[in-house]
Amino acid sequence: MKYTPAKPPLTGETLDTLTARLREAGEPAFRAKQILDWLYKKRVRTWDEMTNLSKPLRTWLADTFELMPASLVFNKQSEDVTDKLLLELGDKSLIETVIxxxxxxxxxxxxxxxxxxxxxxxxxxxxxxxxxxxxAGLKRDLSAGEIVAQLLQVCYREDARTPRARMELASFDNIVVMGMGEPLANYDATLLALTIVNAEWGLGVGARRITLSTSGLVPKILKLADEPLGFRLAISLHGATDEVREKIMPVNKAYPLAKLIPAIEQFTEKHGRMVTLEFILIEDVNDSIDQAGELRDIARDLHAHVNLIPYNTVAGLPWKRPSNNRQERFADVLRAARVPVTLRREKGHDIDAACGQLRLKTEQDRGQLVAPPVAQSA
Ligand code: SF4
Known part of the structure; x- marks a missing residue:
């Protein structure tokens, strides 16, 4: 399903596209930079706060663009240090953003x-x-403006908690594109959004501080390798052999390891950056010593970093988190081969931190969706 809002979001405009729109409206080009400064540096929430613009220009902007295409439904804070924002879009769709x-x-x-x-x-x-x-499957792609809006909402929240040392800075350090959705299946909008986030006239977040995560869409990984902006890449591997991976990730049928691994190699060669392999540890599914050995070999060949994420157990579902001993035993196989490995103790365990859970629960509560019981996410 495609959603076309009545007005496009300002957060989806680049300096060039906004300049062109302003020129058409008879405004000088320098106004575009002023407007984007209000949006990304001063982070005003209303058109009327853009006080160096004339009233007619503010009226034109309000008639032409949506200032913020995502509104905060609620914020759920975990007992540790993770916050989850549930945001509502113009068509009432819900998305999640996690701090x-x-x-x-x-x-x-x-x-x-x-x-x-x-x-x-x-x-x-x-x-x-x-x-x-x-x-519940795919409802729709996000637009670039909706993707960028999530980060502005985070800035609004963080600016209120901690005054910024320098006004022009983003209120966070890193971005991981690992939430709901497969980013490379929404390639153009995702890349446009990250270009806006990266730009000096946008949020100014360096490409090295942005990690794109994919379940393994090989043609898009190869396309990403040719992009000039050097974003980091993470692969949701979750299985170190085709047999195991295919059980939990249908994408592996189209793009098995024999195709995926060379694509990762190509990306690494072009960008010279260490790739991260994400691996959710699920008891008796992929947490055997054999899997650890296979993963060690893949990671060593790719010079990759491995991020082990113990499965986030949900009552009533068959999937289980391995014991700490089993997790350590698995990690030790990698450590023994000097593969850089992080065994991540999942943050936000108590707030449905895994992507998609909060949205599903809320849609069920609202009667927007009839979905199976909430499961686990990457
Ligand atoms: S882990 Fe979830 S969000 Fe990520 S690609 Fe798989 S189904 Fe999509």
Whole structure:
């Protein structure tokens, strides 16, 4: 389903496209930079706050663009340091954006490093067996403006909590495109959004601080390898052999490891950046020593970093999180081969932090969706 809003969001405009629109309206080109400064640097929430613009220009802007295409429904904070924002779009679709705080030694929690996990689709078509986002399938792609809007909403929230040291800075440190949806299945909008986020006239977030995650869409990985902006890449692997991967990730049928691994190699060669392999540990599915050995070999050949994520168990469902001992035993196989590995203790365990869960629950509560019980996501 495609959604065309009555007015396009201002957050989907680049400096060039906004300049062109303003010229058509008889306004000088420099106004575009002023408007984007109000949006991304000063982060005003109304047109009337753009005080160096004339009243007729503000009226034209209000008639032409939506200032903010995503509104905050609620914010759910976990007992640890993770926040989940549930946002509503113009067509009432719900999306999730997560703020993951990493406390820094010697400073208060307000100075935590913040990584923001953003969504790129409403739902997801990839149908990974462990993921809540894919349970009800794909509803629609997000527009570039809707993707960017998630980050502005995070800035609004964080600016209110901690005054910015420098007004022009984004209120977070890193972005991971790992929320709801397969970003490379919504390639053009995602790349446009990240270009806006990266731009000096936008949020000014460096490409190295942005990680795109994919379930393994090989042609799009190859296309991404040719992009000039050097975003980081993470692969949701979750199975180190075709047999195991195929059980939980249908994408593996179209793009098995024999196709996926060379595509990752090509990306690494072109960008010279270490790729991350994401691996959710699910008891008796992919947490055997054999799988650890296969994963070690893949990671070593690719010079990749491995991120192990213990499965987030949900009562009433068959999937289980392996014991800490089993997790450590798995990680030790990688460590012994000096493969860089992080064993992530999942943040936000108590707030349905895995992507898609909060949206599904809320849609069920609202009667918008009849979905199976909430499962796990990446
Ligand atoms: S894990 Fe990612 S790609 Fe797979 S269904 Fe969930 S959102 Fe889609």
């Amino acid at each position: 993951i705080r990493v406390p820094q030694e010697g400073v208060g929690p307000e100075h935590s490093r913040k990584t923001i996990c953003i969504s790129t689709q409403v739902g997801c078509a990839m149908a990974c067996a462990f993921c809540a986002s894919g349970l």
